[in-house]
Amino acid sequence: MNYSKEKIKYYLNSILTIPSPTGYTNKIMDYIKEELHLLSVPYTTTNKGAVIVTIKGKDDNYQRTFSAHVDTLGAMVKGLKSNGALSIVPVGGFMMNSVEGENCTIETLDGKTYTGTIQTIKPSVHISGQDARELKRTPENMEVVLDEKVSSKDDVEALGINVGDFVCFDARTTFTEKEFIKSRHLDDKASVGILLYAIKYITENNIELPHTTNFFISSYEEVGHGAAAAIPENTKEFISVDMGAPGLDQNSSEYSVCICAKDSSGPYDLDLRKKLVDTCKENNIDYKIDIYPFYGSDASAALGAGWDIRAGLIGPGVFASHAYERTHMDAVIATLDLVIKYSTEE
Incomplete structure (x- = not known):
């Protein structure tokens, strides 16, 4: 698909350079809302300040929800x-x-x-x-x-x-000539930029979705309760778009979308993981499957809060997570491609 790297970089740079530690996310949420206004995309907000975009699909009873969080360390x-x-x-x-x-x-x-x-x-x-x-x-x-x-x-x-x-x-955001992205807070602002661009791509190209699809931008993930509440009630599949963590003895890569099989909250839904992997295989999307023993996500929070959902976790590989982080545009594009391709499948 013809994705604009320049527009993606614009979103990433804007989001990464707006301060938003957990509990202080009003400024970045205002930015997200302004970009949605420019796209003429309606949204709702929750009491905790999360932003939810809903794109209607043919089946409104079986909904999918993608999440990413703007709050940082x-x-x-x-x-x-x-x-x-x-x-x-x-x-x-x-x-x-x-x-x-x-x-x-x-x-x-x-x-x-x-x-x-x-x-x-x-x-x-x-x-x-x-x-x-x-x-x-x-x-x-x-x-x-x-x-x-x-x-x-x-x-x-x-x-x-x-x-x-x-x-x-300070984020110290840098885009290198070889398409590496170095910055604090790529967790999870890289994926927020990915979802924002996905919303833009789907709406501007009038892509018909088989299922109503929600994009949930949360603001308390780093402290464990980002998506614990206010998920659209017909959500059956909840996919947290966060990050993969390359490193010692890990299978993840900075150049791929990473699909998490298990983290500290336990295994993610097997059937959903199979569907995500099949989407990657069918569309030649570079992917890695991995396990993160000291990791939790918005999907973890939703499951812990008692939501009856099938949960998955994907994201671009981000090196040195929770420090001065690095990823590559290849991982960003692969993750974006998986979000959009999966959204269009039954």
């Missing part, structure tokens, strides 16, 4: 320190060493924005020597050094920064 201000730095608490599950030295933005409750850098409490080997190297990278040993002339708790309070303010990590 991040942090919150835990305390204002006597030296003018901020102590932080993680939002989502990441290794603290993966954000050491990262630039960040602090978003206050009244809308002010400040920049800073996440450092350890012993950031210099010239001062702390071996202690700096051996210091455990735990939240208690990390702090945000503000780009402000502050040296006390009172100085920070005067800026309007308070406990509970969000700390957003």
